[in-house]
Amino acid sequence: MATSELIICKDPEGLAAGAADLVIRAGREAINQRGRFMLGLSGGSTPEQTYKLLTQPDHAAAIEWARSHLFFGDERFVPLDDARSNFCMVKRTLLSRPALSQAHVFPMVTPGKNVRQCAAEYARVLEREFAAGANNGPPRFDLILLGLGEDGHTASLFPGAMALLVEHEWVTWSPPGTAPPPVNRITLTYPVLNTARRIAFLVAGKKKASILRKVLEAKPARDACPAAGVHPADGTVTWLVDEDAAGLLTRRS
Numbered sequence: 444m445a446t447s448e449l450i451i452c453k454d455p456e457g458l459a460a461g462a463a464d465l466v467i468r469a470g471r472e473a474i475n476q477r478g479r480f481m482l483g484l485s486g487g488s489t490p491e492q493t494y495k496l497l498t499q500p501d502h503a504a505a506i507e508w509a510r511s512h513l514f515f516g517d518e519r520f521v522p523l524d525d526a527r528s529n530f531c532m533v534k535r536t537l538l539s540r541p542a543l544s545q546a547h548v549f550p551m552v553t554p555g556k557n558v559r560q561c562a563a564e565y566a567r568v569l570e571r572e573f574a575a576g577a578n579n580g581p582p583r584f585d586l587i588l589l590g591l592g593e594d595g596h597t598a599s600l601f602p603g604a605m606a607l608l609v610e611h612e613w614v615t616w617s618p619p620g621t622a623p624p625p626v627n628r629i630t631l632t633y634p635v636l637n638t639a640r641r642i643a644f645l646v647a648g649k650k651k652a653s654i655l656r657k658v659l660e661a662k663p664a665r666d667a668c669p670a671a672g673v674h675p676a677d678g679t680v681t682w683l684v685d686e687d688a689a690g691l692l693t694r695r696s
């Protein structure tokens with residue numbers, strides 16, 4: 444059953460704390476029920492504070508990171524040590540402490556391969572790690588963290604992009620979208636996002652207030668506002684937002 448919830452946090456620090464708690468709850472439930480935690484990480488700047496918080500001793504000890512498998516919702520097609528890389532950001536934040544380095548991490552960019560080959564290779568990684576296949580449908584993540592761009596993009600699903608139309612691939616590539624940096628992208632597709640047990644959008648700041656109200660209250664078409672296309676048929680969408688981002692909402696729950 445599809446459900447959604449809106450959680451309004453006082454400020455970015457409160458959002459990071461709420462997101463860290465949500466990751467820990469999802470991780471413990473997944474490991475208890477299925478023996479492992481399959482987590483999709485968001486790029487961008489909003490999740491950085493959450494990733495840093497998860498490295499703090501009390502949080503780091505809360506999940507068996509050795510039984511956690513960390514994937515990416517999207518990636519910029521740049522070297523893994525490039526400051527624009529989401530993998531590089533995650534390595535600098537979430538994976539900066541030994542306790543979390545036990546986690547199994549799957550970067551989207553494979554050195555020496557072009558962007559199309561990286562997307563195809565990542566789909567094979569998902570097939571192997573989730574033991575999923577065409578016959579039993581897309582990989583089912585326990586939790587995927589996503590951001591929201593001011594233009595309504597999420598992951599690297601940009602307005603009007605061909606990637607929005609991909610229904611039979613789990614990973615695809617996209618030319619530079621409407622958000623910086625202007626580089627080719629690799630992204631999970633709607634079939635994977637909409638198979639997740641839980642999606643958590645992390646949205647902070649006044650600049651996101653207009654697009655957040657549009658997504659939550661105007662029910663826009665996903666072609667114009669890709670985040671509106673994320674609604675797992677058998678999962679929960681949690682909108683974790685701060686007061687600044689929630690400033691234009693007419694409904695607060």
Ligand code: 6PG
Pocket residue numbers: 485486487488489490517518519529589590591592596597598599622623
């Ligand atoms: C990326 C992200 C992207 C991001 C949004 C919001 O690779 O940049 O995946 O989808 O989540 O653009 O970014 P901020 O959190 O920086 O506002």
